[in-house]
Amino acid sequence: MTSEEIKEKLKNRTAGIAGCGGLGSNCAVALARVGIGTLILTDFDVISESNLNRQYYFLSQVGEPKALALKRVIHQINPAVSVIAYEVKLDPEHILRYFKDCDIIVEAFDMAEEKEMLIETVLSAFPDKPLIVGVGLAGWGMNESIHYRRSGNLHICGDEKTGISSVDPPLAPRVGMVANMQANVALEILLG
């Protein structure tokens, strides 16, 4: 497929991005660059300076809500993407409402509890919808530990073991690797 054929194929497809932090911002930007038609972005948080070690934002955006800031970033890269941004802390009801028409859903939350809630909600309510999760990305190095595996419509990217802590912070390289793996899985599904 040529780049133009890929864009043509993607322009009517929609991806839901649950969380616009390190995983969500980098994954959304990758999908925007290749020409996804619509992105549905959700996040409750505002950008802080400490986020800039891994998240796709700029110093001038500190203090802005992430979902709205990411929409502006994406439109500076590819104005053809239709972006719907919700400033909201997702609960099961929001997930059903905002993501019901998505072709795929990308899980990009920070906390394990939130990841569990989203996976349970999506697997119960939308068992046929591809869900791409990012699990285990803290620290640095250990390239060989990051992998992809699949169980039905649940696609898992990450090392599945390294959680964030004060001595294992999330940093741009490994966060970006997992975010781009998620985008790569999304592309593979959407291009059939």
Add this chain to the structure above:
Amino acid sequence: MRIILNNNPEEFEQELLTVNELLKVKTFTFRMLVVKINGTLVKKDEYDSALIRDKDDVMVLHLVSGG
């Protein structure tokens, strides 16, 4: 019984295991996790009743924070 656990074949002495028994036998002490048996989500309140049988395909996903 022989099952597929996280895409790998595994053998157990028992012929049947509940989800909680499997987690115990494997010494999985994960606080946050998602379990599927043959592609279907097993809810938390079913961990003592949902049964794993010979030839089942089981996925246990351990969730850690970071994103």
